[in-house]
Amino acid sequence: MGANEHGVCVGNEAVWGREEIGDGEALLGMDLVRLGLERADTAEKALSVIVDLLEKYGQGGNCMESNMAFTYHNSFLIADRKEAWVLETSGKYWAAEKVEGGVRNISNQLSITTKIDREHPGLKEYAKSNGWWDGEKEFDFAATYSYVNTARMTTSGGRYCEGYKLLNKHKGSITSEIMMEILRDKESGINMEGGFMTTGSMVSVLPQQPNLPCIHFFTGTPVMQQSVFKPFIFVPGITQLLKTTSPTFGHDDPVKKQPRFKSKPDRRHELYKKHQSAAVVMETIKDKGKEMLKEIQELEKQKISQMESILQNGSLDINQAVNLFSQCVEEELKIYS
Structure with missing residues (x-):
């Protein structure tokens, strides 16, 4: 997590889903946070920086300094003075949701469902080619790209829903x-x-x-x-x-x-x-x-x-x-x- 002199803030969380995580050299989520903050003066520009780097270099690599392997894909919470975005990824594929109001949080699971404001151009076709989506019903990113039952996201336990509950409890009056x-x-x-x-x-x-x-x-x-x-x-x-x-x-x-x-x-x-x-x-x-x-x-x-x-x-x-x-x-x- 971090911020820059333009008031842009970015944080990331580890996520896992259907797409396998490569073990080759690539960018860590923490690298993408740092580079987004280094190169962007708005939240949406930070989003663009991250997805462009994702397309060019991919994501992955060992997140541990020891020889024990620990790898994951990433979700990002990106905000500035005027707007906020949630960006979630699966390999080089991604979906982004502009936060229009209320509260929003991320954790160790995909959370973008049918409200997708920006996306990888091949996001839906790739899902269709893998048999994850039939191309007919409404496209739900989290349901398609993860193993999580999205209906349980706000009702079951876990860091994501517990965080949402705490934020929602104070919605409109968070200091x-x-x-x-x-x-x-x-x-x-x-x-x-x-x-x-x-x-x-x-x-x-x-x-x-x-x-x-x-x-x-x-x-x-x-x-x-x-x-x-x-x-x-x-x-x-x-x-x-x-x-x-x-x-x-x-x-x-x-x-x-x-x-x-x-x-x-x-x-x-x-x-x-x-x-x-x-x-x-x-x-x-x-x-x-x-x-x-x-x-x-x-x-x-x-x-x-x-x-x-x-x-x-x-x-x-x-x-x-x-x-x-x-x-x-x-x-x-x-x-x-």
Whole structure:
């Protein structure tokens, strides 16, 4: 997930369906997120960048740094100040739905059904040639390209429908705080735990008024209930955020065409490590944990209030905004120490 200086935000999720996933060299969903943000100044342009790259290079490749193979196709949630799109893929084939209103979410299953606003030119013919669609009944992308019974998407359990329920509950009145609360909902299973743990969350406020800044809140840490959503605003002069920058360990072996690591390298940045240590304290030393959690919550409330003031008053101090995120990281680290 990420954002750029134009107010474009993109996130992706892993999806699986009828189409087999190739094991050759291709672009990861995370590559497509990064390239879409690098090259587009609107949500629809980001969509076009992604599908053009998908057509040219395909998608796939191992998403793990170890030798264990883990591959998938991708769905994307793409938004800017004016519009939002859901893009879902199956190999090089894809369908996109423009979000006209209400709430929308993605997870580990295809969710675009009969409302398709843009599509791969061969999407329907390919499905027909494989016997997935008879060419007569109304074309339903999710039902055709996945094994999921789409009728169960909003009624059964799972991250997709639980996320939709939480969003729909607050439809029309979602604030940044409510979004953070939703992302912290443990029972819904929105956040992954265990081997594929959620490593961070992001909430973006994209005002339609062009004179107001887009404000992005990033945790940069796992365990949402014990994390601080720290504000970031794109302004000139921002330097590299070293304490939330993961270390690098070199490139893949160009001869053997495989990662040079036999085990997963430790890419945790400084804040991530301190956060994890603090999480252990919170779980084991109850009094200290309560005190630390209270300070974390107060810091976040203070930053949210500060950002609301900027949006209400329409005034942004560029000099303060340059260090906005990094200063909040320092304050969070002080709590952990």
